[in-house]
Amino acid sequence: MTRQLNLPALLRQAMSQVLLAGQLLVEEWLRPDGPRGQGDEAAVDVEIEQRLRKALLDLLDCDYWGEETGHTLTGHRWCWVVDPNDGTSDFLKGRKGSAISVGLLRDALPVLGIVYAPVTEDRGGDCIAWTEGMAHILRNGDPVSIDLSQQRLDTQTAVMVSAAAATKPQLNAELCAPARFHCMPSIAYRLARVAAGDAVCAVSLYPVSAHDVVAGHALLRASGGVLLDEHGQPISYRTEDAMAMVSKRCFGGAEQACRDLSVRNWERVLDAPVEHLEEGSNLRLL
Structure with a gap:
């Protein structure tokens, strides 16, 4: 069958x-x-x-x-x-x-x-x-119809990050530059929106399991995108252990954008205190 x-x-x-x-x-x-x-x-x-x-x-x-x-x-x-x-x-x-x-x-x-x-x-x-x-x-x-294969980080593109990024906008703006950043829940939905053309890359800074990313990974394949782990390696699902923890971080979307973002120092975001912006601050949010 x-x-x-x-x-x-x-x-x-x-x-x-x-x-x-x-x-x-x-x-x-x-x-x-x-x-x-x-x-x-x-x-x-x-x-x-x-x-x-x-x-x-x-x-x-x-x-x-x-x-x-x-x-x-x-x-x-x-x-x-x-x-x-x-x-x-x-x-x-x-x-x-x-x-x-x-x-x-x-x-x-x-x-x-x-x-x-x-x-x-x-x-x-x-x-x-x-x-x-x-x-x-x-x-x-x-x-x-979306083709991510040749897309890059630039001032016309966006990177989708978690909702928590809204509490540390200056750091996220710096780490996503020259692209804008867009805060939203759900790595699954962030990956899907990248595949549908809303952004160039989606990021998760926390460990993910297969249920978080398999559907989004399939959608990225349809758009010529990739899903990489914290070492810039393609994510796979070949063992039960790999399904339970696919990666400690993941980057999904246009390959070059994912590789560029994967080597940036995201520990700064995790370690930094919540930011308090001054009125009139100009950040590159979507």
Whole structure:
């Protein structure tokens, strides 16, 4: 059966399930007393993944890796990789931009990705998806053609960094220069937006697991981008240990931009105190 798998048809079916699951996230966001949970644990995350796990395995019965419901790795060549709400802690703090992330590995290669942010600051619901066999990424159902392969850091481009960067804008502006920087939750959604042409690179300064990045990695492949670790090496998913901690930092997007950013001293951001900007400061934010 899997030898004749129609990936574009599978993508359409999986997208339908992700969009339905996204309604749970919207409803949670709109609760009068706010989303349930604290820290980085939200009740809706488990509810979404339980729903998605059953639906996805009904579509393709194979291995599975999920943030909330655990994993089953048997050596099957196919593996679903799911984060039901990437950016939970920001979601619970009232920040828009967390995302459902569904990826599919074939022999450890990301070949399908769906990243859906149902509540965003600037785009409403935003679903970015692709699989092998498709000529273009789909963004909210419309084809998008992006080529990251020759893009560079320059004054016309942006780098997507975590929401925490808003507390240290001067350092982030310096480290992302000559590009602007854009703060937002969810490394999955940052990678997806890079793949869709909104920026040249997405950065995570903290350890990531497979469920954080597989879907975004697939989308980057569609746009001629790469996903590199803190040493500038391509990220892979060949072992259970590698799935559990893909990298300590990651840089996804145009290869040259990722390599340039990966060698900069990001420890400065992690070690620095919160900045207090003077009125009238002029920083290169998106």
